[in-house]
Amino acid sequence: MVSTQEYKVIGTRPIRHDGLDKVxxxxVYxxxxxxxxxxxGDVLRSPHAHARIKSVDTSGAEAMDGVIAVMTSADMPEAGDKIVDLGEGEINLKYASNHIIASGKVNFKGHPVAAVAATSTNIAREAVRAIKVEYEVLPSAITVDEALADxxxxxxxxxxGDDLGEEVKNTNMASHFRHEFGDLxxxxxxxxxxxEHRYDLAMVHQGxxxxQNATAVWNEEGRIKVWVSTQGSFSTRTQIAGVLQIDESRINVxxxxxxxxxxxxIPIYLEPLAAILSKKSGGKPVRILMDRTDVFDATGPTPGGWVNVKMGVNDEGIITAAESDIRFDAGGFPGSPVGxxxxxxxxxxxxxxxxxDxxxxxxxxxxxxxxRAPGSTHVAFATESVVxxxxxxxxxxxxxxxxxxxSKExxxxxxxxxxxxxxNVETLEASQASPHWQSELVRDGGNGKLRGRGIANGYWFNIGFKSSVNLSVNTDxxxxxxxxxxxxxxxxxxIAMQAAEVLGIPAEDVRPTVVDTDSVGYTDVTGGSRTCYATGYAAYNAAKSLITKLTTRAASIWDLSEDQIEFSEGKFASKSDPELSMTFKELASQLNDTGGPVNSTGAVDLENAGGSFATHIVDLEIDPETGKTDVxxxxxxxxxGTAIxxxxxxxxxQGGAVQGIGWALNEEYFMSDEGAMENASFLDYRMPTSLDLPExxxxxxxxxxPVHxxxxxxxxxTxxxxxxxxxANAIYDALGIRLRSAPMNPGRILVALKEKNG
Amino acid sequence: MHPFDYVAATSVDQVNSVLAEHGKRARPLVGGTDLLVQLRGGRFELDVVVDIKGVPEANVLDLNGSLKMGSAVSCATVYENEAISAAFPGLMDAAELIGGIQIQSRASMAGNLCNSTPSGDTIGPMIVHGGQVNIVSSSGSRTVAVEDFCTGPGRNVLEDGEWVLDITFPAPSSSFGAAYERFIPRNEMDIAVAGAASSLTLDGSGNISEAKVSLAAVGPTPVTVGAIGDLLEGKTPTAENFEAAGKIAYDAVSPISDMRGTIEQRRHLSGVLTRRTLAKAAERAKAG
Amino acid sequence: MARVFIPFALRKLTDGVTEVRVSGGTLREVIDNLEEMYPGTKERIVENDAIKSGLAAVVGEQPTREGLRTKVGEDIEVHFIPHIAGGRAVARCGSGLGR
Amino acid sequence: MVDKIHVKTTINGLPQEFLVDPFMSLLETLRDVLNLTGTKEGCNDGNCGACTVVLDGRIVDSCCVLGAEIEGKTVETIEGMAGPDGLHPLQQAFLEEAALQCGICTPGFLVSAKALLEREPEADEHRIRYWLAGNLCRCTGYDKIIKAVQKVQA
Structure with a gap:
């Protein structure tokens, strides 16, 4: 089934409203x-992956000219063991607090230990270096297998820990759950x-x-204002409130x-530190910026780990059974996307x-x-390779x-x-009919290079959740x-386009603004593929409500009852008198004479969107002498669904595909035995450049x-x-080798070729 | 970052005097693409950086059969010069693949040399082109072959107060060819997992009269493999002979394993790249 | 009657039963009736008068947004699915189904 | 401590005079001293191109240049790209082709692409991709960026 609906705005390509500022x-970022x-501000971070903090001496920093405030975990309020819902995922406040600044122990390299506010970036950086920390370095566990070993x-x-419902103490296994259907x-x-095979993946970063950055003011009234780069202003507010033990209403994000x-x-890192430093410096604004190494070392990548998949099929090619064991490294605190x-x-x-499991x-x-679809790429690597x-x-x-x-309805x-x-079926059929799949693959890439083609499927469920939108009509x-x-x-x-579609006006005539948490109703994060769906739905509801209110105005102008008026094709019209008709714009111009401003609100809390399926087709060219792969x-x-x-x-x-290409070929957290990421820069993390990609x-x-x-x-x-x-499938097609570890970089390809060819 | 002062020098003497005064606590600045990043990362501290881009002698780019290249001349300035590109193809290959355009606009080959990382892309090509480094200081000047310049990872022959003013290359004969290739997993913006620079001179009958190979990122300094020259001299430039040269390269290197590659991968690549660059150098030598 | 699917971690409490018919017009009633049939199940699903954090209650096709008040129709499926959360420092973590 | 340095320069065609710490990068100078925050920091080590500006006719990563170095030179930043007659054609093409998503890399790409088209108006797709390889974008997969540059060539 493919959309046949006729729309005026939806499906067109207007210039985005915020584009001009961005080019x-x-x-303002x-x-x-x-x-x-x-x-x-600047943050002192642990050089060790696992260590007990024996002492922190901040006196050297405090004595420096230009240093205004210094903080450690002693300045954080005691956070209780309380789970907070962030819209997409949940956090435990005690862990969140310890994550933001280490208390007693550091769990990963880059874990914050102290923070400083000074009159310049460079003084803050020098002051951080003047803080003395005594560590007792502990043995570390870097992989899931190491962490579960005796x-x-x-x-x-x-x-x-929770092992299938049973409590387990002294463990690194936060959780083990199982889904079981049928008779395996x-x-x-x-x-x-x-x-049956096991597939290993390295930890990778969003890139x-x-x-990350945060600027905060904690004023004399005990109110906090935070300027920040975040996917969710309200979830940021919730997290700050939890970690600092302050009412949400006292925080404006x-x-x-x-x-x-x-x-x-989505997670917060710097906000509470900036706020506390602001408080300690008498309400001065404090800005903290991460550098790129901080981002790699101390923000939230996606897990490494492994996925085992066993699948059986009968003679007709029907899958009769499938079993999987999925083990993800959560990082220094519990909570990976294994669910x-x-x-x-x-x-x-x-x-x-x-x-x-x-x-x-x-x-x-x-x-x-x-x-991006946390956890799904990992398991698709396994399942789609096995298939x-x-x-x-x-x-x-x-x-x-x-x-x-x-799978289908x-x-x-x-x-x-x-x-x-x-x-799912429609996507597969479209892949089958695509020019790419229908084209013949020329296997000889010239200069000894070999080509191969691969295909794979993927799924991501889309969340719904809460969104709010306010609309107000201008008289123009x-x-x-x-x-x-x-x-x-x-x-x-x-989102503006969805409102415009309801209102029967051009997308350009709806001016969207993203505002702070004091200025709009609760809205969950921009994440889980929910924004165009849920906030778009809220905009739709707000626009419908606007039409209802405007119908009342039209009724008063024409001295009719509301039910005698219909709104379609952007016009309010009398159902009985064809002479009585007004465009949205014409009616708007009469608002001041008919009762003044017209505003509306849309608020939703939606169930999930049903999910989205994708099939990707790739042709690779591999130099078997160097292991170099080009897409x-x-x-x-x-x-x-419907492309708004x-x-x-x-x-x-395109962007998601390219992140996946980088993940497949080169990106990884290259860890030292001591638990330090050795390639914590864009130079050695090796994300794709424009020259690494085709169209x-x-x-x-x-x-x-159907629910939108x-x-x-x-x-x-997805x-x-x-x-x-x-x-992985295309590499097999080109070279006859099955790689079961990502990234499938040139080194791994060379090793596998050598094993194959002896 | 330890606060440092900035001096925009306009003469050789001015650079000399600042370096003489501050010793290890001062360094020349050209592109800054390594120096400033290292200072920011706390690798070492300086009290002064001396910008030499305003020193006329450091900006010389003089092709007169031989080539004299001032230490402040950017990679982009070199490769945009068609005559130099044609006469010194190994240098061209390297200059065009350092960093992105932004880096090439600032970084100089002398800076790459003074940074002295084993993976420095321009060092091998300068070696096989026979580069001679003109080192100056307040107490005079001396000349060192590029080949002898690096002494270890990040280390070189420069003494306190010394700096590189220019690098000269002898005029290549009409039957000379050179090439540089590196292996990186991406297609740009990467550090060599391994690299090979090769040069060949052919005699009147088409045989190899001289061959030189220098390998990058497979030892503490660029690895010049003399045995390949010995093998190839007097031989014909054939695939079989280059294959044999590759095998020598494989055995000659002593790389380490790190985030960029493993020992075996680097040895293997040394062989492959030696063969490929020799073949390319031979093509260029034949083309004159 | 709703078809309640018993999460693996609770099957010890249901003598291995994986699916059970339970009456009730709301999710709250369904869980109360399940507790009558299999004592101990409720405290593993509900905490502070709400579905436990770390658990998603699915009534029909999608996780419900109305919690225990969700209307439960005849023949509708009810699932309790662990989605890994940020964990807990003391007792219960992760799946929410721990004790 | 070291003294600040007095710098006279030309930025986006306008004379500028300011004091700057000698160790401060051009990127910090533009952003924190001159309030030209259109130039972005992505990596601060010359590997992402978000801070690309034109210095005396060549594109550079401003994080690898000192603010003091621009004495007597000319600098062009994203803020100088649109003129009184409106947007530069590249800016318009980026809007029309949806060649930006989050927008943080966009100023760097625009400055780089403008420099390319001024030097090599006929650059083919490979050359465009090569020239822009020093600019990382994580949102778009580059596809629409390349198409936007090609649109201006057409």
């Missing part, structure tokens, strides 16, 4: 803030082909270009423009008998955060196999719930839209989401799910 350098009397150092000593043994006994997030700018991974691992398939494991690395191998073994076309086993996902209307017929969703990639325009053609196919602004939908698909082709499949008025599905996260698996 002229006028847009977090680090651009400068306030009168502002001080500059005799492993216990990282969160007071934590009680029976399912595997019906299989004639069974493939947003703008480092001003979200500035945000230079990328991808999930990494989400378990939801996604078999979600592209309709399988009667499944079992999934998930483990959340603490290690001495930075505490993980969300990263590729099965197809080869049973001699079935890889797309036919996927179509034959595809009514299929049971392996964690339990039944799928609503989804576009334009509408001001106020929202709480921070705009990372063009959501102002996609020569790439196509992304995705069910996007197709350019930005394509942009999400990224996009095919938008539109299976409208315009059929919107979240599109932002595009990062298939690339790692697609590239």
């Amino acid at each position: 002229t350098g006028r847009a 977090g680090a651009d803030i400068k306030l009168p009397g502002m001080l500059y 005799g492993a150092p216990i990282i969160c000593e007071e934590m009680v 043994e029976k399912g595997f006994s019906e299989a004639t082909t069974i493939v 947003y270009i703008e480092p 001003v979200p500035l423009e945000i230079g990328g997030g991808f999930g990494g700018k 989400a991974a378990a939801m996604c691992v078999f979600s592209c398939y309709d399988i009667a008998n499944t079992r999934i 998930g483990y959340d494991i603490i290690v001495n690395k930075p505490k993980t955060a969300a990263y 590729d191998e099965i197809c080869e073994k049973i001699g079935m076309d890889v797309v036919e196999f996927r179509l034959k086993n595809a 009514g299929s049971r996902r392996a964690d339990g719930p039944i799928f609503p209307l989804i576009g 017929g334009t509408v001001m839209l106020v929202e709480g969703s921070t705009d990372i990639g063009g959501t102002r325009v996609s 020569v053609r790439y196509t992304t196919v995705q069910d996007v 602004h197709p350019s930005y939908v394509e942009g999400q698909m 990224i082709e996009t095919i938008l499949v539109e299976v409208p989401n 008025p315009y059929g919107v599905r979240g599109v932002g996260e 595009p990062i799910v298939p690339p790692v698996a697609a590239i």
Whole structure:
């Protein structure tokens, strides 16, 4: 099913409202803030991955000229053991507080130990170096296997783990859960082909270009104002309130423009430190900026770990059983996306008998955060590689196999719930028909290079949750839209377009603004692929409410009752008298004579959006002498529900694919034995440059989401799910080697080729 | 960062006197693409940086058969010069792949040399082009071959108060060719996992009269493999001979394993890149 | 009657039963009735009169946004799915199904 | 302590005079001394290009230049790209082609791309990708950025 709905605004490509500021350098990002009397902060971070803090001597810093305030964990209020819901994910406040500044112990390299506010950036930096910390270095555990081994150092000593419902003490295993449906043994006994392998992945980072930053004022009334780059102003407020033990109503979070997030700018890092330093310096504004090394060392990457997948198929090519064991490193505190991974691992398939075990494991690395479809890329690497191998073994076309086993409306996902209307089959069919898949692969790349083609599927559920939008009508017929969703990639325009569609006016006539937490109703994070869906829905509701109010005005002007007036095609009209008709703009011009301003509000708390499926096709060219891989053609196919602004939908698909390509080929946290990330710079982290990529082709499949008025599905996260698996499958196609560790870098390819060729 | 002073020097003498006064606590500044990053990262402290971009002698770029390249001349200035590009192809190969355009606009080959990292892309090409470094100080000047300049990772022959004013290269014969290739996992903005610079001179009958190979990122300093010259001299420039040269390179290097690559990968790449750059150098030598 | 799917970690309390029919017009009533049938289950699902943090209650196809007040229709499926949270320092962490 | 240095320079065609710590980068100078915050910091070590400016006709990473170095030179930043007649064609093309998402890398890309088209108006796709390799973008996958540059060439 593909959208046939006719829209006036939706599906067009207007210029985003915030674009002008962003191409002229006028847009104000977090680090651009400068306030009168502002001080500059810096943070002392642990050089050790695991150590007890025996003493902290700040006297050297305090004695320096230009140093105004110094803080340690002793300045933090005691946080209770309380779970706080952040919209996408939850945090334990005690851990959150210890994460922001170490108390007694450091759990990862880069863990903050003290902070300073001074009259210049350089004085603050020098002052941090003057703080003396005595550490007792402890043994560290860097991988999930090390952390679960006998005799492993216990990282969160007071934590009680949950092993299938049983309490476990003295463990790094925060959680082990299981999903089980059908009869696994029976399912595997019906299989004639069974493939099982383990897939390892390194920790990787979102790699947003703008480092974290925060500026805070804690004033004499005990009110805190924070200017920050965040995916969620309200979740930032909640976290600050929890960690500082202050009422949320006393905190105003001003979200500035945000230079990328991808999930990494949901947790807070610097805000409470800036606030406490402000308080200690008598209410002066304090700004703290991370540098790139801080970002790698001490923000929230996505986990490393491993995924084991076992899958059985019968002679007809039907999957009869599937089993998975997923172990993620959470970082220095509990809370990896292993739960989400378990939801996604078999979600592209309709399988009667499944079992999934998930483990959340603490290690001495930075505490993980969300990263675009968190957990789903990991499990797709495993499942989609196994599927590729099965197809080869049973001699079935890889797309036919996927179509034959595809999950669809009514299929049971392996964690339990039944799928609503989804576009998995439609996406696969569009991939099959795509020019890329239909093209012939020229296997000889010249100069001894070999080419291969791979394909893989991916799924991400899209969350719903809370959003608020306010609309007010100007007498010139334009509408001001106020929202709480921070705009990372063009959501102002996609939300404004949904309001404009209802109101029957051009997108340009709706002016969207993202405001602070004092100025709009509660709105959850820009994350979980929810913003265009949920905040768009709130805008839709607000616009509908506006039409109702304007209908009353039209009724009063024409002396009719409201039910005698209809609104369609952007016009208010009498149902009986064709002479009586006004455009939105014409009616707006009469507001001041009919009762004054007209405003409205839309607020929603939505269930999930049903999810989005993607299929990616990739052609690689590999130099077998060096192991160097180049992507020569790439196509992304995705069910996007309804593409509100197709350019930005394509942009999400392209950007996600390229992050996945980087993850597949080169990106990783390269850890020393002591738990230090050795490549904590853009030079050695090796994200793709423009020269590493071809055009990224996009095919938008539109299976409208039945629970959204315009059929919107979240599109932002799914595009990062298939690339790692697609590239692994293409490497096999080119070289005949199955790589089961990411990144599949030149070194690994050379080793595998050598093993194969002897 | 330890606060340092900045001096924009306009003469050789001025640079000499600042360096003489401050010794280890002062260094010349050209591109800043290594120096400022290292200072910011706390690798070492300085009291003064001396900007030498205003010193006329450091900006010389004189091609007169031989080439004289001032130490402040940016990589971009070098490769944009077509005559130099044609005569010194090994230098061109390296200058065009350092950093991105932004880095090439500032960084100089002398700066790359003085940074003395084993992975420095321009050092091998300068070696195979026979570069001679003109080192000056308040007490005079001396000349050191590029080949003998680096003494360890980040270390070189410069004494306190000394700096590089220029590097000269002899005029290549008409049957000379050179090439540089490095291996990086990306296509730009990366540090060599391994690199190879090769040069060849052919005699009247098309045989190799001289061959030189210098390898990057496979030892504490650039590794010049003399045995390859011995092997190839008098031989014909064939794939088989270059393959044999690659095997010598494989055995000659002693790399380490780190985040950028493993020992075996680097040895293997040394062989591959030696073969490839010799072949490219031979093509260029034949083309004259 | 709703079809309640018993999470793996609770199956010891249900003698291994994986799916059970439970009556109740709201999620609260369903959980209370489940507790009648299998004592001990409620405290593993509900805390402070709300679904425990770290757990998502699915009524029908998607996690409910109305908590214990959610209307539960005839024949509708009810799931309690652990989604890993930030963990807890003392007792219960992660899945929310721990004791 | 070291004394501040007095600098006279030309930025976006206008004469500027200021005092700056001798160890301060041009990036910090532009942002914190001159309030030209359109130039962004992404890595502070010459590897992302977010701080790209034109210095005497060449693009440079302003994090690898000292503020004191621009004495007597000319600097062009993103703030100088649009003129009284409106946006530069590249700025317009970036808007029309949706060549930005979060926008933090956009000033650097625009400054780099403008320098390329002034030198090599006929640059092909490979050359454009090569020239822009010093500018990292994490949102777009570069596709729409390249298309926007090509649109201006057309």
